Amino acid sequence: MSSTTKSEQASIFLDHLGDSWYEINKNDLGKRDPISDLLEREPINLGSVLEVGACNGWRLEKLRAKYGCKVVGIDPSVLAAQDAAKKGIEVKIGTADWLPWESDSFDTVIMGFCLYVVAPEDWFKVIAETDRVLKDGGHLIIWDYTTPRSFRRKLNREAHLPTFMYHIDWPEGWLFNPMYRKVSEHFLAGCSEMVTVMRKNKKAPMLEMATEQK
Numbered sequence: 001m002s003s004t005t006k007s008e009q010a011s012i013f014l015d016h017l018g019d020s021w022y023e024i025n026k027n028d029l030g031k032r033d034p035i036s037d038l039l040e041r042e043p044i045n046l047g048s049v050l051e052v053g054a055c056n057g058w059r060l061e062k063l064r065a066k067y068g069c070k071v072v073g074i075d076p077s078v079l080a081a082q083d084a085a086k087k088g089i090e091v092k093i094g095t096a097d098w099l100p101w102e103s104d105s106f107d108t109v110i111m112g113f114c115l116y117v118v119a120p121e122d123w124f125k126v127i128a129e130t131d132r133v134l135k136d137g138g139h140l141i142i143w144d145y146t147t148p149r150s151f152r153r154k155l156n157r158e159a160h161l162p163t164f165m166y167h168i169d170w171p172e173g174w175l176f177n178p179m180y181r182k183v184s185e186h187f188l189a190g191c192s193e194m195v196t197v198m199r200k201n202k203k204a205p206m207l208e209m210a211t212e213q214k
């Protein structure tokens with residue numbers, strides 16, 4: 001667990017874009033919650049939960065009330081973190097490329113529609129950090145855009161900023177690794193979004209080949 005140099009896009013979100021996104025959207029948060037919907041249909045043992053891009057912790061508050069799980073979040077918006085604290089939810093200020101928790105801290109890590117605003121130079125850091133903090137046997141839940149072809153679009157909030165949203169097949173970043181297995185997925189027709197639940201198993205069977213003889 002060591003701090004890293006921030007990408008430009010992560011720095012811009014920490015500097016002000018996280019707060020301005022929150023100010024504009026805070027009254028609409030929680031109107032849709034396909035993660036909770038999926039958990040209701042296909043329950044998993046949530047245990048201790050980290051939400052990355054947790055905003056003001058509205059989902060964490062809901063999960064805690066319903067399942068009695070331990071919850072914590074991280075988000076670049078200072079204002080969102082302050083509002084989370086008023087509800088008794090800890091949301092640390094930060095970005096997905098560096099998660100300020102010990103290794104093997106969580107049974108569940110939720111990426112709640114935040115990967116699309118993570119810059120490419122942070123993608124491998126995000127995968128490594130979520131893997132580091134997720135316990136063996138734990139679940140990773142991703143809600144984000146899904147697409148057969150990767151593309152990016154300019155984030156139009158402040159057009160002068162070099163910020164983009166990225167549409168890629170996010171779960172593939174973890175699923176190339178035989179330790180990660182898809183447990184379930186739900187495609188949200190009409191908006192090209194997907195909720196994917198994966199399980200981490202460090203002892204996933206791997207074919208043992210005989211050592212090559214010289």
Ligand SMILES: C[S@@+](CC[C@H](N)C(=O)[O-])C[C@H]1O[C@@H](n2cnc3c(N)ncnc32)[C@H](O)[C@@H]1O
Binds near residue numbers: 117
């Ligand atoms: C579309 S909102 C989703 C908020 C909440 N998870 C939900 O489902 O309503 C995206 C959130 O990601 C946060 N965010 C932006 N860049 C981030 C980054 N690099 N790492 C983590 N979160 C980020 C934003 O501040 C914002 O709160």
